[in-house]
Amino acid sequence: MKIFGVMRSPPLARVALAATSAVLVLAGCSSHGRVAAMAPAPWDPARAEAVEWTSTDPSFSQEFAVEASGMAASGPFLYIPSEKYSRLLVFERDGANRVGVVRLNVPPHAELEGVAVTADGLLFCDEAHAAVYELAGAGEDVIAAAVGGLPVEVQKLELEGVAVVGGKIGFEGIETDPETGEVVLLLERDGVDETGCVSKIYRLRRAGSTLIAEGGPVEVSLEDCAWRLTGLTWWNNRLIALKTQYPGEQYLVVSVDLETGATEIVLELTDLLRSLEAQGWSNNVEGLAISPDGALWLVADNAVTGVIDDPLPPSIDVRTLLLRIPLRGKD
Numbered sequence: 001m002k003i004f005g006v007m008r009s010p011p012l013a014r015v016a017l018a019a020t021s022a023v024l025v026l027a028g029c030s031s032h033g034r035v036a037a038m039a040p041a042p043w044d045p046a047r048a049e050a051v052e053w054t055s056t057d058p059s060f061s062q063e064f065a066v067e068a069s070g071m072a073a074s075g076p077f078l079y080i081p082s083e084k085y086s087r088l089l090v091f092e093r094d095g096a097n098r099v100g101v102v103r104l105n106v107p108p109h110a111e112l113e114g115v116a117v118t119a120d121g122l123l124f125c126d127e128a129h130a131a132v133y134e135l136a137g138a139g140e141d142v143i144a145a146a147v148g149g150l151p152v153e154v155q156k157l158e159l160e161g162v163a164v165v166g167g168k169i170g171f172e173g174i175e176t177d178p179e180t181g182e183v184v185l186l187l188e189r190d191g192v193d194e195t196g197c198v199s200k201i202y203r204l205r206r207a208g209s210t211l212i213a214e215g216g217p218v219e220v221s222l223e224d225c226a227w228r229l230t231g232l233t234w235w236n237n238r239l240i241a242l243k244t245q246y247p248g249e250q251y252l253v254v255s256v257d258l259e260t261g262a263t264e265i266v267l268e269l270t271d272l273l274r275s276l277e278a279q280g281w282s283n284n285v286e287g288l289a290i291s292p293d294g295a296l297w298l299v300a301d302n303a304v305t306g307v308i309d310d311p312l313p314p315s316i317d318v319r320t321l322l323l324r325i326p327l328r329g330k331d
Contacts, residue, residue, distance in 0.1 A: 041267045042235075043296045043325040048272060050281060051322045053091060056148055057101040060089055062320040065303035065313040070114035070173065070231060071287035072122070073297065075140070078289060080299055080322075081112035081124060084308040086151070088115070088122075088135075090143055091322070093291060100147035104154055106133060109307055113286070114174040114186070114231065124154070125185060127170035132157045132185065132211060161213030162202050172286065173232035173241065177203075183211055184239065184258070188228040197222045199229035201239075201258065220261045229256075231287045231298075240266055242288055242298070249274060251285060253296070267296070267325075281321040294327040 055061045060082060067083035078091040081104075088102040104124075106112065111128040121136040133154040146152045164170060164187055173186035183204040191197035200217035220229060227250075231242040235255075243252040243263070253267040273283035282302035289297045300321040303313070 042294075042327055043267055044328045045267070045269065045272050045325055047326055049324045050276060050279075051097060051324055053097045053099045053322065055089070055099040055101060059312040060085075060087060060099065060101050062302075062322075063315055064320075065305070065316040066320045067301050067303050067305070067313065068299045068320050068322075069286045069301045070112065070125075071289040071297060071299045072115045072117045072233075073289040073291045074117040075292065077140075077143075078291070078297060078322075079115050079117070079122060080287065081115050082313070083111050083113060083301060084109075084305065085311070085313055086110060086112075090147065100143070102143060102146045103149070103151040104133075104135070105151040106154060107131075109309075113170075113172045115287075116174045116176050116183070116232075118176050119181075123157075123174050123176070123183065125171035125174040126166070127168070127172065128166050130159075130162075130164045130166035130170055132159065132171075132174065132183075155209060157206075158210040159204070159213075160210055162204070162211075169228075172228070172230040175232040175234065175239065178234055179237070181206070182214070184232060185211075186229055186232055186241070187217070188230055189222065189225065191225060193225050197225040197227070198261075201256065201261075203258065218256075218258055218261045220256060220263060229254075231285070233289050235266075235290050240288070242285055244285065246284075249283070251283070253288065269298075276321060276323075277318075280317070280319055282318045283321065285321070285323075294330065296325040298323045298325075 068080050069083040070081050072079045076093050080089040086104045086106050090100045092098050110126045112124050113127045114125040116123045124133045133156055135154050169189055172188035175184045185202040187200040189197050199220040202217045203214045204211035227245045229241045238255045240255050243254045251269040251273045252265055254263040255266055256263050277283040282300040285298045285300045287299040302318050302320045
């Protein structure tokens with residue numbers, strides 16, 4: 001189902017625009033960190049693609065400070081929140097590489113850092129307000145009607161047993177457990193240099209419009225406070241996350257044990273992402289997802305900004321990176 005086109009009374013007109021993907025042939029990367037790497041990695045970085053897109057709203061093309069900070073996959077679509085501009089970018093993986101833009105009615109100065117697909121819609125986590133919102137009924141027809149239209153209403157879900165204050169270091173990822181239906185909520189980092197830092201993962205069950213913590217958070221040890229976890233997805237019934245370091249520019253994909261907090265390196269991406277920065281792409285990857293064909297997708301936040309009151313992002317020199325890494329042996 002194509003969801004992008006000229007807005008009119010339903011049904012929506014269907015269009016498709018051609019676009020290209022730049023195929024990057026790069027050398028393999030060595031493992032880094034204090035945890036063992038899986039061998040072999042399921043994805044093939046040597047066949048990574050930096051995917052170009054065309055947006056229904058030109059202000060959300062890759063040449064602008066989109067600040068893409070999360071991603072989720074469902075069917076033929078990738079859902080990518082624009083962190084500070086109250087927009088949801090909907091990328092259709094049909095060869096047209098077309099992005100539709102949905103306006104979201106979230107609180108002023110919200111910072112949407114993560115998105116998750118549920119059976120009933122989409123969930124977003126807001127770092128600035130330490131909040132979770134739900135867009136109900138976010139199926140293809142609902143999204144199609146919302147592209148380019150009036151702001152879509154979201155509902156704030158109450159959090160019980162989650163002692164997190166909004167700010168610049170906060171919620172960076174959200175997911176739903178495919179087996180239990182629990183919501184998994186990620187606090188990127190907690191602690192100080194003197195005592196050490198951890199990432200925290202909360203497991204939440206839903207009761208109406210409330211998300212209730214099931215016990216205390218799972219703590220994931222970090223080498224130091226320059227590291228963090230950001231972005232969550234599921235692969236082969238395992239929770240995986242981005243683990244990044246700044247300063248230092250290290251980029252890993254890790255699996256996380258939700259019982260112990262132990263991590264295992266799945267993929268080392270440091271050399272690949274450093275090389276992409278030299279080509280004009282942002283390499284500040286913050287969101288990841290796995291599409292139905294098994295490909296790993298990553299998206300980068302291409303700006304560092306404070307409080308935003310402007311309705312649209314400005315142009316920028318470092319482009320938004322949308323990276324596709326196929327499974328080994330598959331296109």
